[in-house]
Amino acid sequence: MIDTHAHLFLEEFNDDLPQVVQRARVAGVTRILLPNIDSTTIEPMWQVCRTYPGYCYPMIGLHPTSVKTGYEAELEIVHRELTTRTGYIAVGEIGIDLYWDKTYQAWQEIALRKQLEWALQYHLPVVLHCREAFDTIYKVLSPFKETPLSGVFHSFTGTADEARCIIREFPRFYIGINGVVTFKKSALPETLAEIPLDRLLIETDAPYLTPVPYRGKRNESAYLQYTLQKVAELCKIAPKQLDEATSANARKLFGDLGGAGEDFKVY
Numbered sequence: 264m265i266d267t268h269a270h271l272f273l274e275e276f277n278d279d280l281p282q283v284v285q286r287a288r289v290a291g292v293t294r295i296l297l298p299n300i301d302s303t304t305i306e307p308m309w310q311v312c313r314t315y316p317g318y319c320y321p322m323i324g325l326h327p328t329s330v331k332t333g334y335e336a337e338l339e340i341v342h343r344e345l346t347t348r349t350g351y352i353a354v355g356e357i358g359i360d361l362y363w364d365k366t367y368q369a370w371q372e373i374a375l376r377k378q379l380e381w382a383l384q385y386h387l388p389v390v391l392h393c394r395e396a397f398d399t400i401y402k403v404l405s406p407f408k409e410t411p412l413s414g415v416f417h418s419f420t421g422t423a424d425e426a427r428c429i430i431r432e433f434p435r436f437y438i439g440i441n442g443v444v445t446f447k448k449s450a451l452p453e454t455l456a457e458i459p460l461d462r463l464l465i466e467t468d469a470p471y472l473t474p475v476p477y478r479g480k481r482n483e484s485a486y487l488q489y490t491l492q493k494v495a496e497l498c499k500i501a502p503k504q505l506d507e508a509t510s511a512n513a514r515k516l517f518g519d520l521g522g523a524g525e526d527f528k529v530y
Contacts (some may be wrong), residue, residue, distance in 0.1 A: 264491055264506050265513040265520070266484040267293040267439060268356075268417050269317065269464035269509035272297060272307040275470040275481055284315060286416065287484035291506075293295075293486050294513070296518050298322045298356035298390050301329035302340045304378060310349075322353040324378055327360040327371045327392055334370055338377060341500045345385050352517045354382040355390025356417065359403070362394040375403050382412060387515050397425050406430065413516060415439045417470050422450070426457040437516055439464045442474030442482065455497050460508045464516070465490050 265371065266287070277285055287295065291312055293298050295315075297308050299322055312319045321345045325337050357378045359371050382389045393416055415433035419426070420443055429436055438458050444451040465487060467474075473482035474489040495505040 264292045264465065264469050264487050265296070265510050266292050266469075266487050267296045267415065267464045267513050268298055268441070268470075269295050269297060269469040269484050270297065270300070270304075270456060270479055271469065271484070272469060276483075277307070278464075279315075280311070283473050283483045283485070284318070284479050287487075290485040290488050291372075292484050292487055293318075293374075293510075294516065295319045296322065296513075298326075298353070299324050300326045300356065301427055302337055303499075305340070305344065305425070320352045320517070321350060322355040323348075323391060325353045325374055326356050326359040327358050327374070328363065330371045330374045334367075334374055338374060338399070341378065342381060345367045351387065351503050352520070353388045353414075354385070355414075356392050357389060357447065358392030358394075359396035359399045360392060360394045360395045361399065368399070372399065372403055375400070379390055379404070379407055379412060382414070383407070383410055386411075391416050393421070396506075397421055401428070404433065404443050411435070415464055415516060416473065417466060418443070420449075421450065421454070423454045423457045426454050430458065430462055437462050439465045439466045440490060441466045441468050442472045442478070442486065442490050442495055442499070445456045445489060446478070447475075452497050455494065460498065460500075460505075463494070463505075464512055465494065465505075465509050512524040 308321050312321045313379040325341050417439040418441055419438045444448050467482050467484055467487050469482040495502040
């Protein structure tokens with residue numbers, strides 16, 4: 264399994280990161296991809312990647328909820344990182360979030376557009392955060408349809424119509440599914456029927472969105488197995504088949520991700 268979205272550099276993991284990584288390995292997670300949040304998380308993220316080379320991989324981007332007064336300086340830091348430091352596998356986490364606050368929507372759109380342009384310039388995929396903002400992201404993303412831009416709608420909780428729109432109109436984009444699919448009131452089981460196997464990715468978004476049976480506790484990459492099992496059940500395929508498909512999709516989007524061996528596999 265490849266956990267395509269986890270924030271293992273946050274303070275929630277300060278006390279037991281080695282144990283968290285070891286549990287992930289034992290559970291069958293062979294790669295963990297780390298999306299940045301803002302300038303305060305760049306060095307903690309790199310520290311995790313240096314500690315676990317070939318296992319944890321960094322992205323660079325400005326999260327939409329960090330787009331506030333002074334965001335231009337934050338964007339310049341993202342651009343500087345892309346220009347001066349190698350090793351980033353994607354531009355992320357970027358996007359639009361209108362769930363908490365719509366005050367900075369115009370700035371979020373500017374920041375998203377700029378980072379999409381940089382992703383094209385540096386030949387990197389994007390990791391999109393979309394919360395209560397599908398129509399807005401669609402508007403910003405549409406001019407890029409005829410470009411090679413690729414990416415993933417991470418933590419997808421949209422409607423079946425939105426999933427169909429992504430599949431039809433953005434053929435180089437994937438849909439990321441996490442622990443929300445295990446929630447009792449989640450609409451994702453119905454939406455999954457619209458998503459072909461070759462367009463699916465799985466993720467944790469650790470430490471957030473912990474799947475059943477650990478919902479309410481801190482999420483971690485080892486719990487990816489519960490999302491895998493639930494999605495496989497809903498898709499009526501074997502977990503191994505889903506693992507192989509989603510891992511292949513992740514490598515197609517983010518690159519080979521060579522490094523750590525696949526010594527553990529648990530289904």
